[in-house]
Amino acid sequence: QKEVEQNSGPLSVPEGAIASLNCTYSDRVSQSFFWYRQYSGKSPELIMSIYSNGDKEDGRFTAQLNKASQYVSLLIRDSQPSDSATYLCAVSYSSASKIIFGSGTRLSIRP
């Protein structure tokens, strides 16, 4: 079983709507959770980090963490065509400190 699971998509969302991206992870001792955005041909860019249960908002982005359900999500409000990219969920396991990535969800914002 893969340690970090994401739906590969593509997820198609109309411009101006809310895009919801989901991620589940397998290790209960996970401590740190990250969302990265990756444009085609570019390297991953960190957009959000979250460390405790609940919501964390940064501009149009909201990260949600539920450790009991081993679930982390990213909401993008007022989606723009420039948000079209692959979104990678990443988890740091305290016991090993390495950061493990999911395979990514491809998001497409249609005008």
Add this chain to the structure above:
Amino acid sequence: GAGVSQSPRYKVAKRGQDVALRCDPISGHVSLFWYQQALGQGPEFLTYFQNEAQLDKSGLPSDRFFAERPEGSVSTLKIQRTQQEDSAVYLCASSLALGGEAFFGQGTRLTVV
């Protein structure tokens, strides 16, 4: 430097050739990670350093892969006797602290022909 710097950006190697990929992390970042990313996949963990200590190399696919960070700053990923399946983008990331946010370099695209 301002960000993580990787070189070369592109490398074409003949099968069987040895290659060395360089990563210069953000100044002061103690943790350094190497990842391999195939087309359409997420980054796959290769190895991790804290300062000069290689704490985890469980992701290295074979003993042809070797990484070092002798002075706790610049790191080199070496691949010996390259094979076609080694063709991928190799990403380096660094972070200030254990479990903290990691920032990526531009990557090195390796093509083995």
